[in-house]
Amino acid sequence: MIRNRFSCYCILCALFGLALVMLLIVTPTTAHGQGGKGGVSFINDVAPILQKNCFACHDAKKKKGKLEMTTWEAFRKGGSREDPIVPGKSGESGIIKVLTSNDTDRMPPKDAGESLKKDQIALIAKWIDEGAKLDAGIDKKADLVRELRVRFVAPQPLVSYKFPALINAIAFTPDSKKLVVGGNHELTVWDAATGQPIRRIFTRAERAHAMQFMPDGKLAVAGGRPGQEGDVRIYDINAGTAKAHGGVPSVDGVNDKTVFLKELLQVEDSILALAVSNDGKKIAAGGTDRMVRVFDVASGMTEHAVENHADWILGVAFTPDATRVATASRDKTAKLWDLKGKESLLTFPDHQNIVNNVAMTPDGVFGLSAGEDGTIRIWQATDKAKAIGKVTKSMAGHGKAVFRLASYNGAKPLVASCSADMSVRLWDPIGGVALKTLTGHTDWVYAVAISPDGQFVAGGAANGEVRVWKTDGTAVVNFNATPGYVAPKIETPKK
Numbered sequence: 175m176i177r178n179r180f181s182c183y184c185i186l187c188a189l190f191g192l193a194l195v196m197l198l199i200v201t202p203t204t205a206h207g208q209g210g211k212g213g214v215s216f217i218n219d220v221a222p223i224l225q226k227n228c229f230a231c232h233d234a235k236k237k238k239g240k241l242e243m244t245t246w247e248a249f250r251k252g253g254s255r256e257d258p259i260v261p262g263k264s265g266e267s268g269i270i271k272v273l274t275s276n277d278t279d280r281m282p283p284k285d286a287g288e289s290l291k292k293d294q295i296a297l298i299a300k301w302i303d304e305g306a307k308l309d310a311g312i313d314k315k316a317d318l319v320r321e322l323r324v325r326f327v328a329p330q331p332l333v334s335y336k337f338p339a340l341i342n343a344i345a346f347t348p349d350s351k352k353l354v355v356g357g358n359h360e361l362t363v364w365d366a367a368t369g370q371p372i373r374r375i376f377t378r379a380e381r382a383h384a385m386q387f388m389p390d391g392k393l394a395v396a397g398g399r400p401g402q403e404g405d406v407r408i409y410d411i412n413a414g415t416a417k418a419h420g421g422v423p424s425v426d427g428v429n430d431k432t433v434f435l436k437e438l439l440q441v442e443d444s445i446l447a448l449a450v451s452n453d454g455k456k457i458a459a460g461g462t463d464r465m466v467r468v469f470d471v472a473s474g475m476t477e478h479a480v481e482n483h484a485d486w487i488l489g490v491a492f493t494p495d496a497t498r499v500a501t502a503s504r505d506k507t508a509k510l511w512d513l514k515g516k517e518s519l520l521t522f523p524d525h526q527n528i529v530n531n532v533a534m535t536p537d538g539v540f541g542l543s544a545g546e547d548g549t550i551r552i553w554q555a556t557d558k559a560k561a562i563g564k565v566t567k568s569m570a571g572h573g574k575a576v577f578r579l580a581s582y583n584g585a586k587p588l589v590a591s592c593s594a595d596m597s598v599r600l601w602d603p604i605g606g607v608a609l610k611t612l613t614g615h616t617d618w619v620y621a622v623a624i625s626p627d628g629q630f631v632a633g634g635a636a637n638g639e640v641r642v643w644k645t646d647g648t649a650v651v652n653f654n655a656t657p658g659y660v661a662p663k664i665e666t667p668k669k
């Protein structure tokens with residue numbers, strides 16, 4: 175079974191969706207017309223329904239039935255038939271016919287999913303009967319996906335969750351005393367010794383996929399909303415005026431400009447990988463659009479944007495001098511890039527399966543990569559004696575996919591890995607040997623971090639659980655990082 179950490183768990187999603195619907199029912203709608211006195215708005219009310227249910231087949235690429243719906247102009251031009259909208263006359267509009275049809279022409283097609291809900295169809299009909307107008311200020315040729323993204327308002331995280339939120343990213347604060355965990359439209363901060371919640375920081379991104387503190391103490395986070403948008407943003411997690419939310423001091427990292435400091439990137443799908451250079455001057459990021467981007471942090475400018483992987487980029491790492499970047503990809507390779515010459519120096523094919531993450535040794539001589547094959551491979555990352563790409567060590571032990579690597583670049587370098595085998599492991603990346611196997615997690619461990627002082631390691635799992643150990647292997651604390659969620663007692667399975 176391949177469980178995908180980039181898509182949602184159906185049950186969870188359905189339940190969150192339900193919670194959202196309930197919320198919409200109990201809170202009076204303010205932002206959108208929804209057929210209220212302002213009338214039905216195309217962009218706020220109709221387009222989101224079309225985006226969710228129709229754009230997949232009716233975008234500029236697929237154009238099923240020759241119909242493209244992602245710009246107003248194309249939508250109204252119609253497909254093999256005429257304009258699907260007859261303003262003022264929902265009963266005569268092709269779109270209502272296909273939405274309400276019981277025949278093979280039903281949209282979405284029967285084999286592709288359920289028909290739209292009655293109230294959704296009624297809303298579209300009402301919009302047509304009100305004249306089927308495009309909202310003022312939107313160009314007829316404008317990309318509707320972009321228009322929707324611009325208008326997206328991040329929901330406030332729930333005060334308290336009934337279901338655990340999967341963890342994709344975790345980081346120790348620079349003082350090694352706290353942990354930042356990626357949640358649902360928020361980052362949560364916890365005491366790394368006691369597991370007590372300290373702060374919640376609301377974010378535009380639904381998920382944090384990777385994060386790293388910069389030398390100045392600010393936090394760089396890559397994330398997004400699956401299939402909708404992706405971003406790289408910089409936060410000051412200690413700033414802002416905190417208000418209690420579920421009893422925990424919380425700040426608005428969406429609007430408060432003292433907390434949300436800078437956006438380096440906004441694209442149309444999730445950013446999954448991020449790395450900060452040792453001097454803090456550059457940030458590298460990659461994601462579903464297969465581009466490796468390198469930003470100059472001070473100016474916010476994109477210095478490099480190269481597309482060379484054939485599939486999603488899942489991991490990035492700088493060499494210590496930041497002249498090179500290593501990347502890991504779903505295309506089953508790791509690569510090494512020269513940022514000055516703007517060329518790919520190495521394509522590392524040995525995993526022969528999805529490569530989830532990369533790291534570098536502190537001296538920049540070796541690259542480490544790991545993925546679905548469960549083995550961490552160490553390879554030459556410098557050109558000395560033309561040995562670049564030569565495998566020097568393979569570290570086996572994880573029985574299943576390795577998701578993430580974390581490095582500690584102190585006097586005695588350490589690498590931590592986390593896996594679908596529910597363990598976190600510590601390795602000596604120079605000697606290429608296993609040091610510790612840290613167990614206790616009861617679900618796939620998607621995120622791992624080593625504290626900046628090299629004393630602690632933490633894992634974050636699909637069931638929201640965080641476990642902290644000392645790097646000597648002693649367990650410190652475990653807690654669920656989903657606000658308000660109380661995990662049921664887990665019975666130890668019988669042999």
Ligand code: HEC
Nearest residue numbers: 227228231238239241252253254255258269281282283286
């Ligand atoms: C899984 C793919 C898929 C999805 C999702 C989908 N469609 Fe279609 N659509 C098609 C195909 C295929 C045709 C062509 C059918 C034919 O010509 O027999 C079509 C044709 C149409 C047509 C007729 C176009 C013309 O001029 O002939 C309309 C209108 C339409 N779709 C609207 C919608 C709407 C509205 C939605 C969302 C609620 C939607 N479709 C979702 C695949 C899809």
